Amino acid sequence: MSNTQLSYSESQLASHLNTQPKVVDSEWLAELKEKGRDNFLTRGFPDRRQENWKYTDIRTKFRDNSFDAPYDNGSREKSRIVDEDILRVVVQDGKLTSIPSELPKGIAIRTLEDVLQNDEFFLRRYLGENRALPKDGMISLNSALLQKGLVVTVEPGGIIDQTIYIERFSNVPWNSIESGRDIIQLGERSSVKIVEVFVSSVSQFSLTHNVSEVYVEKGATLEHAKFQLEGNTVNHITTIAAEVSEGATFKNFEISNGGDTVRNETYVNLLGEGAHASLSGVFLKAGKEHCDTTTVVNHIAPDCTCNEEFRGILAERARGVFQGKIGVAKNAQKSDGRMMTRALLLSDRAEMDAKPELEIYADDVKCAHGATIGSLDNEALFYLRSRGIPEVQAKTLLMRAFVSEAIQDFGDEIIRESANQLIEQKLEFLSRGGYEQF
Amino acid sequence: MSLLEIKDLHVEVSGKEILKGINLEIEAGKVHAIMGPNGSGKSTLSYTLSGREGYNITSGSILFKGQDLTELSIDERAAAGVFLAFQYPIEIPGVTNMTFLRTAVNAQRKARGEGEMDAASFLRFVREKAAELKVSDDMLKRPLNVGFSGGEKKRNEILQMALLEPSLAVLDETDSGLDIDALKVVSEGVNALRDPERAMLVITHYQRLLDHIVPDVVHVLANGRIIKTGGKDLALELEKSGYEGLIESAA
Numbered sequence: 006m007s008n009t010q011l012s013y014s015e016s017q018l019a020s021h022l023n024t025q026p027k028v029v030d031s032e033w034l035a036e037l038k039e040k041g042r043d044n045f046l047t048r049g050f051p052d053r054r055q056e057n058w059k060y061t062d063i064r065t066k067f068r069d070n071s072f073d074a075p076y077d078n079g080s081r082e083k084s085r086i087v088d089e090d091i092l093r094v095v096v097q098d099g100k101l102t103s104i105p106s107e108l109p110k111g112i113a114i115r116t117l118e119d120v121l122q123n124d125e126f127f128l129r130r131y132l133g134e135n136r137a138l139p140k141d142g143m144i145s146l147n148s149a150l151l152q153k154g155l156v157v158t159v160e161p162g163g164i165i166d167q168t169i170y171i172e173r174f175s176n177v178p179w180n181s182i183e184s185g186r187d188i189i190q191l192g193e194r195s196s197v198k199i200v201e202v203f204v205s206s207v208s209q210f211s212l213t214h215n216v217s218e219v220y221v222e223k224g225a226t227l228e229h230a231k232f233q234l235e236g237n238t239v240n241h242i243t244t245i246a247a248e249v250s251e252g253a254t255f256k257n258f259e260i261s262n263g264g265d266t267v268r269n270e271t272y273v274n275l276l277g278e279g280a281h282a283s284l285s286g287v288f289l290k291a292g293k294e295h296c297d298t299t300t301v302v303n304h305i306a307p308d309c310t311c312n313e314e315f316r317g318i319l320a321e322r323a324r325g326v327f328q329g330k331i332g333v334a335k336n337a338q339k340s341d342g343r344m345m346t347r348a349l350l351l352s353d354r355a356e357m358d359a360k361p362e363l364e365i366y367a368d369d370v371k372c373a374h375g376a377t378i379g380s381l382d383n384e385a386l387f388y389l390r391s392r393g394i395p396e397v398q399a400k401t402l403l404m405r406a407f408v409s410e411a412i413q414d415f416g417d418e419i420i421r422e423s424a425n426q427l428i429e430q431k432l433e434f435l436s437r438g439g440y441e442q443f
Numbered sequence: 444m445s446l447l448e449i450k451d452l453h454v455e456v457s458g459k460e461i462l463k464g465i466n467l468e469i470e471a472g473k474v475h476a477i478m479g480p481n482g483s484g485k486s487t488l489s490y491t492l493s494g495r496e497g498y499n500i501t502s503g504s505i506l507f508k509g510q511d512l513t514e515l516s517i518d519e520r521a522a523a524g525v526f527l528a529f530q531y532p533i534e535i536p537g538v539t540n541m542t543f544l545r546t547a548v549n550a551q552r553k554a555r556g557e558g559e560m561d562a563a564s565f566l567r568f569v570r571e572k573a574a575e576l577k578v579s580d581d582m583l584k585r586p587l588n589v590g591f592s593g594g595e596k597k598r599n600e601i602l603q604m605a606l607l608e609p610s611l612a613v614l615d616e617t618d619s620g621l622d623i624d625a626l627k628v629v630s631e632g633v634n635a636l637r638d639p640e641r642a643m644l645v646i647t648h649y650q651r652l653l654d655h656i657v658p659d660v661v662h663v664l665a666n667g668r669i670i671k672t673g674g675k676d677l678a679l680e681l682e683k684s685g686y687e688g689l690i691e692s693a694a
Binding site for chain 2: 410
């Protein structure tokens with residue numbers, strides 16, 4: 006196979022992949038990585054000719070390495086959640102560096118390497134086996150680079166009251182990829198709340214690429230949140246693939262606040278009767294930042310429900326993308342699906358592309374989708390200002406109100422409150438005029 | 444010195460002249476009413492006073508407490524003591540009434556160099572004023588004006604006025620959309636705020652409101668000009684003869 010058609014970064018990657026030393030002593034894993042490498046070399050980085058990458062051109066992005074002047078977006082300290090009720094886990098450049106000495110009964114947090122050495126059987130069952138996982142160049146690349154990651158498991162019946170807080174801090178060299186693969190597996194009737202916070206101190210062009218394989222077994226509940234807070238030279242692509250079993254609930258909430266090109270992918274398969282998925286998020290972008298929210302929820306069993314609620318605010322030349330698809334299989338009768346996305350454009354040069362999609366093969370279902378794109382309501386702004394509220398504060402208040410609907414239903418209070426604080430800071434930045442104010 | 448002094452005010456909206464030379468002086472402690480038919484420029488005058496964008500002053504002046512009001516932004520005017528009770532208060536989902544009220548009161552206090560009120564003392568302050576205006580706790584907790592009836596919206600406007608304690612209150616068609624009972628509650632609220640330090644400009648189409656809020660001076664506005672000024676009896680006269688006769692005799 007010839008590498009000539011690959012772009013600069015890809016050919017660099019290809020040679021890197023070909024010379025990568027064998028880090029683990031597992032034939033099974035070596036094979037999985039090799040397969041990933043071969044697939045990546047065939048597929049390359051996704052380009053705009055692939056339908057679900059139409060609005061996010063990472064191939065050109067990585068070739069041109071173009072980005073805004075560095076801006077220190079919310080330091081690590083600012084974004085830190087301070088609460089006694091959380092269990093703090095720190096991951097530095099993909100390596101687990103801190104974990105509470107004692108975890109509550111029923112939960113285990115291990116590294117991928119650890120599990121490979123002690124429980125290869127578990128990995129063989131769950132790693133790369135998720136049925137919701139898409140097949141594209143990015144996933145192949147992630148498999149090829151498989152080395153670092155976390156494995157979070159909750160025993161059947163284990164109810165974890167404290168919120169797990171995973172802080173991911175990256176400081177990788179210029180033009181490099183921070184690649185990770187996680188597994189979150191909840192045994193039957195268990196429950197846990199996890200928030201992952203991605204922060205960086207780099208002003209270097211780089212890519213954070215994280216893939217999570219999620220398994221929510223019968224009757225279990227996972228509340229998962231991701232706060233993406235990296236600096237504006239860091240590209241960020243994360244994929245969450247979740248299998249949700251009978252009567253189980255998967256809630257995912259994300260904040261995208263910063264980064265250069267960001268893509269949040271969530272793929273969910275509702276596999277058992279009565280399974281529920283709730284996906285929500287807020288994206289706040291300025292400058293030339295780009296934020297792509299891609300979701301696919303497949304109703305495979307009958308009586309499943311899903312609810313999606315996304316809000317975005319785009320200033321200056323920022324661009325937002327929402328691609329949401331709800332699929333309903335032929336025997337997934339009584340499916341109930343709802344998908345809503347709303348964006349607020351603060352400038353004439355900002356852009357939002359919304360593509361809601363329903364693909365329904367069953368005949369007794371309820372599915373709805375909606376999308377709105379608008380600007381700040383001048384009447385409301387005038388009303389607030391006529392009461393003495395200064396313009397910046399009035400705008401912040403209106404934007405806060407606009408995004409609140411995507412936050413209010415998320416269950417965990419600690420996560421919700423931290424989300425509110427983070428959003429408040431960014432909204433004020435946007436109200437003052439984004440990067441152009443400096 | 445008058446609290447408000449408007450001289451030869453000309454205002455354009457979308458390139459069309461709406462106010463064509465308004466002269467108006469209001470002293471502190473007085474209640475002035477402006478009556479006029481639809482399209483006479485009543486609302487334009489109230490929006491111009493509050494500084495709304497799109498209302499361009501082409502000539503004339505507005506002095507408020509001796510200061511050029513036109514140099515101040517919308518929120519600066521509010522902090523200086525100008526309050527507009529809206530004809531159609533805006534609904535803002537996602538912002539609770541309570542948050543809105545506290546933000547407004549504290550923003551004005553801050554602009555005047557006073558300390559902000561903490562949550563507990565603000566709550567006491569609001570509860571006291573709200574009770575007088577029959578604004579329920581539920582209305583305070585709900586998103587601003589969302590799902591409020593016409594009467595509830597107007598009561599909420601007067602509540603804002605009571606909390607913000609302006610020196611000039613402009614009431615734009617406060618009676619519109621109110622039944623008799625609601626009109627009574629709102630008027631009582633307004634009357635309770637009459638004060639030797641405070642002036643009011645009551646803008647209305649109908650005389651009915653002026654039975655409840657009795658003005659010191661009545662002006663008739665037609666076609667962008669004040670065509671007649673008189674005492675409270677002028678309103679009664681208008682109710683009998685209508686605007687048309689007056690406009691014709693002024694022309």
